[in-house]
Amino acid sequence: AQSVSQHNHHVILSEAASLELGCNYSYGGTVNLFWYVQYPGQHLQLLLKYFSGDPLVKGIKGFEAEFIKSKFSFNLRKPSVQWSDTAEYFCAVNAGDMRFGAGTRLTVKP
Amino acid sequence: DTGVSQDPRHKITKRGQNVTFRCDPISEHNRLYWYRQTLGQGPEFLTYFQNEAQLEKSRLLSDRFSAERPKGSFSTLEIQRTEQGDSAMYLCASSSGTGVISGANVLTFGAGSRLTVL
Numbered sequence: 001a002q003s004v005s006q007h008n009h010h011v012i013l014s015e016a017a018s019l020e021l022g023c024n025y026s027y028g029g030t031v032n033l034f035w036y037v038q039y040p041g042q043h044l045q046l047l048l049k050y051f052s053g054d055p056l057v058k059g060i061k062g063f064e065a066e067f068i069k070s071k072f073s074f075n076l077r078k079p080s081v082q083w084s085d086t087a088e089y090f091c092a093v094n095a096g097d098m099r100f101g102a103g104t105r106l107t108v109k110p
Numbered sequence: 111d112t113g114v115s116q117d118p119r120h121k122i123t124k125r126g127q128n129v130t131f132r133c134d135p136i137s138e139h140n141r142l143y144w145y146r147q148t149l150g151q152g153p154e155f156l157t158y159f160q161n162e163a164q165l166e167k168s169r170l171l172s173d174r175f176s177a178e179r180p181k182g183s184f185s186t187l188e189i190q191r192t193e194q195g196d197s198a199m200y201l202c203a204s205s206s207g208t209g210v211i212s213g214a215n216v217l218t219f220g221a222g223s224r225l226t227v228l
Contacts, residue, residue: 004152006152032215034216034217036219043201043219043220043221043222044153044201044203044217044219045219046216046217046218049216051215090152090153094215096166097143097155097158097165097166098143098155098203098215098217099155100145100152100153100154100155101152102151102152103150103151103152105150
């Protein structure tokens with residue numbers, strides 16, 4: 001069965017700093033890849049997804065992620081974070097059923 | 111359609127009691143998933159259905175956990191003889207699509223049902 005690893009447990013940044021959150025998965029077959037976000041007190045929402053085609057995908061709120069098949073990675077990036085990006089970010093892999101990483105808590109200081 | 115609905119939002123029970131959570135998915139979605147989330151952790155996959163068929167249940171945490179989706183619409187998750195370690199948020203999600211390569215395999219989550227076992 002597939003598994004998902006998120007290496008950063010808690011990231012603290014100042015506003016306008018650049019962000020990169022790591023995600024690696026273990027599954028040899030075809031997968032769909034996702035990033036979900038959970039703002040404080042809210043439920044999980046889709047940030048972006050990769051199914052096929054261009055490995056650089058763009059999502060909402062200026063986020064993007066790059067699928068590197070050879071590295072089994074799907075890292076999330078944003079060039080300039082805002083205070084409102086403070087949330088928990090989850091990487092997920094779907095190869096039949098959806099599995100999530102442990103999450104990365106992002107705190108953006110104003 | 112107002113999205114995925116879960117009921118109750120919060121359940122407080124005493125150890126040893128049985129609890130049941132209900133999930134109403136988005137009406138046109140044929141897949142339904144149950145997850146458990148504890149504080150500071152990602153959602154932990156429990157089981158999922160395609161229509162009324164339960165396609166994966168080996169990840170259910172113990173034989174005290176069971177899930178049903180009798181008519182392929184709403185689903186229930188039951189925990190028998192609850193233990194304090196069962197305290198968590200139980201999430202339901204739904205999606206449409208079948209195969210792995212499907213543009214419709216995007217999960218929409220409900221707000222969750224929080225269980226507190228005293």
